[in-house]
Amino acid sequence: MATVALSRPGADVVVLGPVRFDVFYASLVSFGALLVLSLTDEYDSVDYGIGSVDEEE
Structure with a gap:
């Protein structure tokens, strides 16, 4: 985000x-x-081993 905040259009090509x-x-x-x-x-x-407690029972 620093590139956008500190840069100007046309400054670096x-x-x-x-x-x-x-x-x-x-x-x-x-x-x-x-x-x-x-x-x-x-x-x-x-796939990531993430689920609610209800799903595991």
Whole structure:
């Protein structure tokens, strides 16, 4: 989050061949993608050994 708070759009640009990435927007997109993935991910609590007491009996 410090990258977003301390950076300015256009201040740092990474060039990979013909493609240019602005570090400011890349960090925002990465954070947003990870947030969406974490909020929409589903897991089975049994796989992790997590369950209520009622399920164990």
